[in-house]
Amino acid sequence: MARIVLSIEYDGSAFEGWQSQPHGRTVQDVLQAAVREIAGHEVVLHCAGRTDTGVHATTQIAHFDTDAARPLSAWVRGVNAHLPHAVSVHWSQEVDEDFHARFSAEARRYRYVLLNQPVRPAVLAGRVGWHHAPLDLAAMQAACAAIIGTHDFSAFRAASCQANTPVRLMHLARVGRQGNCLHFDFAANGFLHHMVRNLVGALLHVGKGEAAPDFMRELLRQADRRLSPPTFAPDGLYLCGIRYPESHGLPARGQLFVPPAISGNPCEPESRSVD
Template identity: 65%
Template structure:
C-alpha cells in the first residue's frame, strides 16, 4: 500500500466546496473519481483544508492510499485527463504512511483578493471580491494589526462552526494594495469556519470609514459574532499555502506557498 500526496489547484466557482456531498458537485468528489479511474479501485482522499462553496485553492494538498503501482506522472497527467477544467493536479509525491495532509500541516495561508472600484469586474466574476466605495489602506493596515497573535476569535466564527475551541494563532495578518486591488493575507495554525471572510468584512467596514481601526480589537474582546459585520462573499478567497516540516521532502521544502496575487496575475 502506497500513500500518495498531491498538489491541487481549483477554481471554486463551479463547485459546492471541497467536502463530498451526495449530489457529487464538490472538488473532493470529482478528484476522487479521477484518481479512482487511474488507480482502478475505490479510495478516499483527504485534504489539508476544506474550502467552502465558491472558495478557490491556488495550493491545496491532498493524500490517498492505494495498492496500484503507477509512475508519479500518472497521478498528475493521467488524473488531469479525467478532471474538469476547473481542477488540476500540479504535482505528486509518494510519502510514508505517517503523513497526513491535514494533521501534518503546521500552518495554512489564505489570501482574499478584492477589487475596489465603483462597478464590479464582470470579466473576473467569481474569481475576486468586490467593493464599490473607496477604501483606506492605512486604516485597514492599522486595524488588521489588532488581530495578529493568539486570540479567541468567536466574533469572527460562523454559527455552524464545529471547532472545539475558538482560540487561534494568527502568525501573519496583512493588507496590501496596488491601485484598485487589495490583497488580505492571513497565516495561522488553523482557521475557524468563515473566519477569513468575517475578518475581511470587518476590515472593509474599517476601510470605508464606518469604524476606527481600534474597533477590530473591540470586536475581539466582545467574543460575540452578533457585533461583527456580515460575512463577506467567497469569490476572492484562496487557499494559498500549506506549511509542512522539511522532512516530508515536499515541493519548496514543504512550505508550499502560491505566488502573490496581483493584477498582473489575472
Template identity: 60%
Template sequence: MRIALGIEYCGTAFHGWQSQAGGGTVQDALEAALRGIAGGPVGVLCAGRTDAGVHATHQVVHFDTLVERPLTAWVRGVNSHLPEGVAVRWAQPVAAEFHARFSARGRRYRYLLLNRPQRPGLWQGRVGWFHWPLDLAVMQAASARLLGEHDFSAFRAADCQAKSPIKTMSRAEVRQCGNMFVFDFEASAFLHHMVRNLVGTLVYIGKGTQSPSWVDELLQMKDRKLAAPTFSPDGLYFRGPVYEPHWGLPDPDDDFLDGMLK
C-alpha cells in the first residue's frame, strides 16, 4: 500500500529536509515517527527538498508499507512521535503509480520579507529582513519579466544538481502588507537556491541599485556571479507541489500566512 502525507514544518530547528548521517533533519524526524507506528523502518520520498532554515506549509511525501493502520494513526499517531515544529496534516492512500516528486507538474514558494529599520523580534527565523526602504512598483515590474520559459542559470547555486537550468515560471508576484513584502513564485520546478537568489535580485532592484531591465540582462548572461547575493533562508516557505486533480489529494490550505499578515 502506498500512502501520501501532507506535512508542515518550521525549518528553524532542522538541518534541512534530506536525511544525513548526523540526523537533525525533517526527514530523519518523520521516518523515526513513522517507524513507531509501522513497527519497522519506513522510507519516505518528498515533493521538494528544502534547505536548513526553510519552512514548509504543504510538503507532500509518500511511502510504501505492508502494515494496515487507520488513517488517523498516520496523522495523530505519527504526530505523537514527532518533535515540535513538524506535524502531519493529512494522510491518504494513493495509487501505486503516484510519486510525490515525479507526479508533480509544478511547485510553489513564498518568501516573506520584513522591510523596516529594526531587525525582527517576534518574526525571528520566520521572515527575511531588509532595512532600507523598497519600491514595490519596480519590484513588480521586474518580477513580471521572470514569467515564461527561461534559462535560470544566473539564479542557480554552484552545487545545483538539476539536469537543466531551463524552467517555466507561471507566477512571479510581489505585494506589500504593511512593512512586509510577500513574494510568490510558481514554476514547473526550481533550481537549488533559485527563489532566494530571485528575491535577492528583486531587493537590489527595489532599493534602486538596479532597474527592472536588469532581470532581462541576467537571464541573457546566464552567469550567477553577476546577480545579487543569495538571500536568507528564514523567510522562505515551500507551499507545496501542484498535482493533477485525478490524484485526488487535498489542496494546500495555508491561508493562515495571509491571515497573519492582515
C-alpha cells in the first residue's frame, strides 16, 4: 500500500463542511468519490483540520492509502477532472506510512478576511466577512497580545467541541489592515471547534469600543464560553496551511497559501513560508 498526500483548495460556501455526511454534500465526500475514480477502489481521506460549513481552505492537507500504481500527476489532474469547480487538488506526494495529515501536524494557520465598510459585499459575498461600522485597529492589535502563548481557550470553544483538552499553544495572533479589509491571522499547534470565529467575534467586540483590549485576557482567565461574544460568521475564514516536520519531505512552499486582505481576490498568494 502507498500513502498519498494531497494539498487541496476549496470554496467552503459550496459545501456543508469537510466531514463526510449521508447527504454527500461535503468536501470529503466529493474528494473521496473523485479519488475513487482514479484509484479504482474506495478510499478514506484523513485531513489536517475539519472545516465547518462556509469555511474555505487555500491549503488543506489530506492523505489516503491505495494499492493502485499511478503517477503522482494522476492524483492531481485525474482527480481534478472528477471534482466540482469549487474544489481543486494542487499537488500530491507519496509519503511513509508513519505520516498522518492530522496527527503529524506541528501547527495550523488560519486567516479571517473582513470587509469593513458601510455597505455589505456582493461579488465577495460568502468569501469575506463584513462589519459596517469603523473598527479600532490599534485596540484589536493590543488585544491580540493576550492570547499569544499557551492558554486554556475554553472561552473560545464551541459547546459541541470534542477535543480532549482546551489548552492550545498560540504561535501567532495579529490583525492588519489593507484598504477597506482587515485580516486576522492565527497560527497554533491546534484549534478548538469554532475557536477562530470566536476569537474574531471577541476582537471585534474590542474594535467596536465595547470592551478594552484587556477583555481578551479576562476571557481567558474566566474560561467560560457563556461570557464571550457570539461566534462570528464563517464567510471570511480560510485554512491557509499546515506545518509538518521536515522529515516527512513535504514541499515547504506548498504548505502555506495565505489569502491577502484585499477587495477583489482574497485567494492571491501573499507568502509561501510557514510561521
